[in-house]
Amino acid sequence: MLVDGIPTRVRIDFHYNEMPRELGDCRTQAFCMILNHYGYEITAQEIFGIGSGLDFHIKNINYNGFDLPLISGRNFDAENNCCKILQIPCKEQTLVYNSDISSGNLCFDRDILEILVEGRPVLIQCDVYYMTYLSDIKRNHNQYHMIIILGFDLESREFTVLDSVSGQVHTIAMSQLYMSMFEKYYGDEKVGIWYDIKQPENICNQRKQIDKYIESFMNQGNSIIKNDGYLEEIKKYIDFLNRIRECAKQGSVNHDNYLKFILEMNCILIRKQDELNGSCFRHLYEKYLNEVSTHLSLNNELWNDLVMYIQQSEAAFKALSFKVRYYNGTTYEKCEMFIQNLEKIYKAEKELGTKLMNIRRNLQDEK
Known part of the structure; x- marks a missing residue:
């Protein structure tokens, strides 16, 4: 059954090894899982190192109503940099906020759904605060969290996602994930970020x-x-x-x-x-x-x-x-x-x- 040309249900067969928490954050591990899925032999620490992950980044945020220059010790472009150096097809995409999307038949961005239909997992940058399935940790606002979408169900309006923080597969409402991409705790910018990684044509060690x-x-x-x-x-x-x-x-x-x-x-x-x-x-x-x-x-x-x-x-x-x-x-x-x-x-x-x-x-x- 199709909804506006999109299958009602999609689930990608995705094989992964759970990674120790000390080996990278959610971004590095998410990239690593996808590259390993495509047959690329690389570790989380290699992705971070090859991408020049060390940084001293200062971002002006609004925390509880107060302006605060926040220190971060990592380069948030490290994973993308690594893919460029290794010539792995990886494209950072932006998504403009659409307040009416939840009322549509697809209730999410068509481009992302079409990539999933093609059998490619999608990386989504979101705020971990809205990942309510992470019930065993104290969730604080962090808009650089990264998860992998593995499938969807348009009838239940849910995504199937893999989160490296838990090391498990979860379901999350499409509306909730969409909100987490745009409801920035540290600012008002209504732009979502996601990544499309394609399998390299010539995978080398x-x-x-x-x-x-x-x-x-x-x-x-x-x-x-x-x-x-x-x-x-x-x-x-x-x-x-x-x-x-x-x-x-x-x-x-x-x-x-x-x-x-x-x-x-x-x-x-x-x-x-x-x-x-x-x-x-x-x-x-x-x-x-x-x-x-x-x-x-x-x-x-x-x-x-x-x-x-x-x-x-x-x-x-x-x-x-x-x-x-x-x-x-x-x-x-x-x-x-x-x-x-x-x-x-x-x-x-x-x-x-x-x-x-x-x-x-x-x-x-x-x-």
């Missing part, structure tokens, strides 16, 4: 593409140390905190309260990111380094340095979410601790970026 590893290190190193790279965002954020602190010291109650709010909420939200992801993003990149070390012939000293710097950065991120958050002191003392750990991240990743940029030269010297 990524592990044999040593040049791709080297390219990924060069790209990641460049994104760290270039003049407008993300390390400069850390310096800007430190300057921002210092300006607020100085105004607070001069007697501005509003600046004092705002500083306290920024510090507290960033510590909480960094921790919530780690809880949802299963680990710190720096830990994931360390796993990538360890995995690549079995394929590249580099001296032990260089590898040890790379791991040491990424561990130093990870420790500073964890200090933000634990030590700073629970420090029982004044707002100014807490701000100083916060800034000190940002400076540790800056120093460690500056060294990391320099080392990554020298890997090609090191390989040439080894030869």
